[in-house]
Amino acid sequence: MQDEKAFIAKLLQPKTRDAAFRELIAQYSRPLYSHIRNIALNHDDTDDILQNTFIKVFNNLKNFKGESKLFSWMYRIATNEALTFINQRAKKSGISNEDVQKKAIDNLEADIYFEGEDIQLKLQKGIALLPEKQQLVFKMRYFEELKYEEISEILGTSVGALKASYHIATKKIEEYVLNN
Amino acid sequence: MNLSDTHNSNKIKPGFRVPENYFENLTDIIMAGLPVNDTPVVPIYKKQSTWMAIAAVLVIGLCMSIYFRTGTQQLPDDDSIENYLVYQANLNSYDIAEGLNSNDIAELEASLNTVSNDAIEDYIMNGNDLDNYLNE
Numbered sequence: 662m663q664d665e666k667a668f669i670a671k672l673l674q675p676k677t678r679d680a681a682f683r684e685l686i687a688q689y690s691r692p693l694y695s696h697i698r699n700i701a702l703n704h705d706d707t708d709d710i711l712q713n714t715f716i717k718v719f720n721n722l723k724n725f726k727g728e729s730k731l732f733s734w735m736y737r738i739a740t741n742e743a744l745t746f747i748n749q750r751a752k753k754s755g756i757s758n759e760d761v762q763k764k765a766i767d768n769l770e771a772d773i774y775f776e777g778e779d780i781q782l783k784l785q786k787g788i789a790l791l792p793e794k795q796q797l798v799f800k801m802r803y804f805e806e807l808k809y810e811e812i813s814e815i816l817g818t819s820v821g822a823l824k825a826s827y828h829i830a831t832k833k834i835e836e837y838v839l840n841n
Numbered sequence: 842m843n844l845s846d847t848h849n850s851n852k853i854k855p856g857f858r859v860p861e862n863y864f865e866n867l868t869d870i871i872m873a874g875l876p877v878n879d880t881p882v883v884p885i886y887k888k889q890s891t892w893m894a895i896a897a898v899l900v901i902g903l904c905m906s907i908y909f910r911t912g913t914q915q916l917p918d919d920d921s922i923e924n925y926l927v928y929q930a931n932l933n934s935y936d937i938a939e940g941l942n943s944n945d946i947a948e949l950e951a952s953l954n955t956v957s958n959d960a961i962e963d964y965i966m967n968g969n970d971l972d973n974y975l976n977e
Contacts, residue, residue: 686867686868686872687868690864693865699854699855702857704858704859711867711976712871719875720877772856774857774858774859775856775858776856776857782856785855800876804855806848831844831845
């Protein structure tokens with residue numbers, strides 16, 4: 662905690678800010694990229710969202726009160742940016758969020774930045790059938806291997822509710838994959 | 842298929858690939874996109890000049906309302922003046938008479954002519970100040 666406090670102090674000091682922010686990007690760009698990619702599915706959108714996320718982090722560092730960990734705060738910003746991106750695309754296209762996601766999954770088959778295994782595609786289609794929050798919980802737990810306590814800090818949901826949500830999600834996805 | 846075990850070696854990966862050197866170039870791209878202006882943004886409500894302008898407008902508005910209110914002040918009507926002179930003012934008939942000019946006296950005389958003799962007689966018979974009038 663002391664290390665994080667000292668690091669945040671460096672991020673807020675004009676003299677040390679740039680070097681500290683470079684360090685922040687180096688430390689968090691990969692996990693944040695994975696997290697955003699799990700929501701947005703394609704690389705180009707993920708790249709846009711990730712850059713927006715870091716800019717938002719930079720602009721709001723002075724407002725970071727330290728009530729949560731820096732990691733949780735940044736993940737929360739990344740999640741909101743990704744979901745807002747999908748909402749805006751849906752609004753622009755005049756379709757639902759679910760349809761935006763369905764389109765993104767359909768495009769995965771031809772995506773050069775997707776490994777393309779059948780089971781991977783089937784898994785994505787099964788996940789897409791879940792409610793938005795349940796999808797997030799599943800992805801954060803299964804793909805990103807975050808602890809329930811970490812997910813709880815990011816999403817603001819109790820650990821108990823997250824465990825229940827994950828259990829339901831796995832049952833639904835397993836059923837879909839087995840039947841398709 | 843066991844999705845409950847998240848640390849299973851046979852776990853299904855998301856299958857996403859990243860362009861070559863993406864993360865190596867990312868830091869410079871993000872740093873180049875950050876705002877450079879370090880000038881602190883002062884909200885308008887915190888600016889002293891804003892408050893001084895508001896205060897000046899209020900003072901001018903107040904002065905104008907006082908000025909125009911004084912200019913258009915309504916004068917009390919004749920009944921109100923009469924009531925004041927009879928019940929409130931510390932004046933006697935000599936004080937009032939001193940305030941009358943020849944026009945006022947002519948007007949008063951004209952108004953007395955409209956009063957009938959019966960009304961005058963009634964007033965004299967019922968008035969309590971009869972002795973005072975006889976002694977004046």
